[in-house]
Amino acid sequence: MPSRYQALTQERADLIAEAEGLRALEDLTAEQDTRYSAIAERLTALGREIERERVIEDAARALPSHPDANQEAARPQVPDGEERFGYQNLAAFAVDVRNACAPGGVRSERLQRLMAAPSGYLQESGADEGYMVPPAFRQEIWDLVFDDPDILGRISPEQTNSNAVELLADESTPWGTAGIQASWRAEGAQLTASKVATKLRQVRLHELYAFVLATGELLRDAPRLNDRLTRGAAEAIRWKISEAIMFGDGAGQPLGWMNAACLVSVNRAVANQIATADVLGMFSRLLMQGGSRNVVWFANPATIPQLYAMTSGQNNVWFPPQAGFAGAPGGFLLGKPVVLTDHAQTLGTKGDLQLVDLGGYYATQQSSDAQFDTSIHLFFDYNIQAFRWIFRFGGEPMLSAAVSPAKGSQTRSHFIALN
Secondary structure (H helix, E strand, O other), rough: OHHHHHHHHHHHHHHHHHHHHHHOOOOOOHHHHHHHHHHHHHHHHHHHHHHHHHHHHHHOOOOOOOOOOOOHHOOOOOOOOOOOOOOOOOOHHHHHHHHHHOOOOOOOOHHHHHHOOOOOEEEEHHHHOOOOOOOHHHHOOOOOOOOOOOOHHHOOOEOOOOEEEEEEEEEOOOOOOOOOOOOOOOOOOOOOOOOOOOOEEEEEEEEEEEEEEEEEHOOHHHHHHHHHHHHHHHHHHHHHHHHHHHHOOOOOOEEOOOHOOOOEEOOOOOOOOOHEEEEHHHHHHHHOOOOOOEEEEEEEEHHHHHHOEEEEEEEOOOOOOOOOOOOOOEEEEEOOOEEEOOOOOOOOOOOOOEEEEHEEEEEEEEEEOOOOEEEEEEEEHEEEEEEEEEEEEEEEEOOOEEEEEOOOOEEOEEEEEEO
């Protein structure tokens, strides 16, 4: 009877074969596209389950009672396509690649297994020759990128296999003259029809990359390499995406809300200061929708002394969290959480304090893993190895312009900035 490890690897092989068949089709039906997405999600989960079972089986074979505990022949054969191919971390893989690519170098057993995988992890085409990083480490990079405590970690990008997403938008209001309307009528009078007011918009996914060079000396220090490549690249990518979500100009990158036509700017009462009147003025311009559960304040850390001391008469405007500062140092302003971030502008500059409903921002990412490659040939004569991460991300505010209220002249939006 096959072990759970074998059953999981067989399930993965079957799913990969099915996905390859779907990918070969020119146009997928809605049902096939849904199935393709489901396969991708299951493969991600299978990778974690298989790795866990592999660790357990290896530990069981290492017990002294096992007659072949110390014999390499007793180790289970690693199936083609295993996510780590025997590597515990990215550093161990990089060291094997360096040793294999050096003059007279020899490929390790793990690299040989990786080369034999059916998905072609070894790419050999003249100057482009190199080793693709095992999938588990590509996924590890992606997970780290989205482990973001301030901006990126607070939105939920929609998955897509395309380079662009067609978005139908309806920005009509119940009190406006366009879109679905309700009307009173006299007895026997004819009904006047209204029409759904939708506009087709395209959200393009833009390519984001991290291109890192590591010297031969650095590669010899495996723990340092693992930290600098895996976490350093993830932090750089996370910062770049979060910065674009807030300040992107939409040209070759996402459109950030600070550069969007729907942004509402509120003038401050006193230059270089944040007063209670400013905060109240910002809150009055927020477009309330569905309870606005995703509303947060984004503030530069330089605003802390003024925000935390803010009062209205004898009442506090800013409140610390009930669990104390250790739980949420940003606290709450008018009942909404304050997120301290260096993405916000410095004190006295437009955007040092922002009131944002993140539900009003649409984001999308490519559903496949981030492409992650390494090559020693690009700078072979300098003894430098190149590492590259590439994936696609897109986004823009839902609103194309601020909304006019039913009564009054001050427009409202999901995104408010102090001028």
